[in-house]
Amino acid sequence: MTDLPARRLLLVHAHPDDESINNGATMAKYAAEGALVTLVTCTLGEEGEVIPPELAHLAADREDRLGAHRIGELAAAMSELGVTDHRFLGGPGRFRDSGMMGLEQNDREGAFWHTPVDDAAAYLVEVIREVRPQVLVTYDPYGGYGHPDHIQAHRVAMRGAALAAEPAFRPGLGAPHTIGKIYWNRVPRSVAEEGFARLRAAGADFPGVAAIEDIPGVIDDAEISAAIDGAPYRERKAAAMRAHATQIAVDGPFFALSNDLGQPIFAAEYYQLVHGTSGAPAGERENDLFAGVAGAVQGDGVNGANSVNGANG
Numbered sequence: 001m002t003d004l005p006a007r008r009l010l011l012v013h014a015h016p017d018d019e020s021i022n023n024g025a026t027m028a029k030y031a032a033e034g035a036l037v038t039l040v041t042c043t044l045g046e047e048g049e050v051i052p053p054e055l056a057h058l059a060a061d062r063e064d065r066l067g068a069h070r071i072g073e074l075a076a077a078m079s080e081l082g083v084t085d086h087r088f089l090g091g092p093g094r095f096r097d098s099g100m101m102g103l104e105q106n107d108r109e110g111a112f113w114h115t116p117v118d119d120a121a122a123y124l125v126e127v128i129r130e131v132r133p134q135v136l137v138t139y140d141p142y143g144g145y146g147h148p149d150h151i152q153a154h155r156v157a158m159r160g161a162a163l164a165a166e167p168a169f170r171p172g173l174g175a176p177h178t179i180g181k182i183y184w185n186r187v188p189r190s191v192a193e194e195g196f197a198r199l200r201a202a203g204a205d206f207p208g209v210a211a212i213e214d215i216p217g218v219i220d221d222a223e224i225s226a227a228i229d230g231a232p233y234r235e236r237k238a239a240a241m242r243a244h245a246t247q248i249a250v251d252g253p254f255f256a257l258s259n260d261l262g263q264p265i266f267a268a269e270y271y272q273l274v275h276g277t278s279g280a281p282a283g284e285r286e287n288d289l290f291a292g293v294a295g296a297v298q299g300d301g302v303n304g305a306n307s308v309n310g311a312n313g
Contacts (some may be wrong), residue, residue: 007035007296009289010133010179012089012124012157014112014149015045015097016074017244021255022144022185022216023137024081024237025230026269026289031082032233035290038131039078039086040124042153043112045070047097047105049258050246058246067093069246076243080236085131089156090123098148106148113148117155122170124160129174134293136161137271140184144216158182161275180293181276188221188270195264204254206262215263225273226286234267241265 009030013019019027019039031037044067050059058066071092078086089095098113099105106113112120138157143150163169165178192215199209212218230237234253242250249256256262271289279291290296 004132005034005036007033007290007293008038008131008133008135009035010038010040010128010131010136012040012042012136012138012153012160014042014139014143014147014153015048016041016070016077017045017241017247018150019074020077020081020237020240020244021248023269024077024240025233025267026137026228027083028081028233028236028240029228029230030289031084036085036131036133037081037083038127038133039083040089040127041074041086042089042120042156043095043097043149044068044088044093045097045247047099048247051249051258052245055246066246067097070244073244073246077240080239080243081233082236087127089120094123095120098152101146101148112152115152117152117159118163120152120156121160121163122173124156125164125170126173128160128164128179129177132177134180134296135289136179136182137289138182138184140186140217140272144185145214150216154184179275181289182274183226183271183289184217184274186217186219186224186270186272187215187266188224189218190221191266191268191270192218192264195266199254199262199264202252202254204251204262206249206251206254206256207260208262210256210259210261210263214261219272223272224270224285225278226271226280226289226291228269228271228289229287230267230269234265237267238265 046067050056095112096110098111139150139154161179167176192212241248254262280286
């Protein structure tokens with residue numbers, strides 16, 4: 001890839017739909033601002049439960065054609081977000097969805113969870129050395145909520161970032177590249193609580209309401225490093241989530257997965273900086289993931305910073 005934009009953001013996710021739920025507004029914002037936004041999705045999500053009855057035949061225990069269908073859903077979601085560089089790790093179908101933790105699918109040949117981390121990470125190294133991102137976004141070590149593919153995506157992302165910087169590792173994959181800043185997806189506890197309060201007050205049309213513990217990556221507010229105000233991109237994020245129709249049911253500013261438990265859609269998206277230096281003054285949150293990155297044009301805000309309270313959902 002030649003003539004790379006000044007700002008380059010890489011996101012590593014486990015299944016199609018994870019990116020829209022966690023980072024849809026962030027991706028839309030940076031794509032609209034001219035940054036190169038690269039999404040790497042590690043599996044096709046073949047083991048997902050299917051919400052619409054008319055598509056139930058696609059499920060793994062029936063025709064097993066859900067993965068191919070979700071390729072189309074992801075493409076439609078990326079179109080809504082304005083993201084043109086989206087890829088599957090090692091190519092579509094290289095690694096299969098492992099299913100929920102403890103299922104026999106975890107150890108099936110070709111399952112992402114069953115794959116040695118360095119084997120999978122080598123495919124990510126190739127992407128990193130091609131697009132040369134300054135910023136990487138992925139999950140925390142628990143994968144946000146403990147799904148084996150999310151945990152593995154975290155491991156592969158972190159290992160891939162380390163290996164990409166090593167000149168001795170697979171020089172045929174391109175010149176080494178060091179990623180300056182790595183963030184994990186997070187949600188401040190206060191924002192999650194406020195979001196559920198809005199959901200209950202609105203009486204959204206879902207059979208039940210999820211719990212705070214069902215939201216991936218919830219942590220204490222003080223641990224949040226960056227808050228991206230996605231309000232201008234709220235509708236794009238919701239549209240991208242609707243594109244994942246087999247997995248997500250959207251009702252206004254709320255959504256549910258296959259468990260039919262309502263959750264708030266967060267327009268503001270939050271991150272914990274785990275590698276690199278914050279571009280915000282001490283005691284403040286960044287409002288630009290590229291804050292402090294040499295050669296990267298800053299987003300809104302003179303210092304790329306927010307107050308400690310930051311944006312909310």
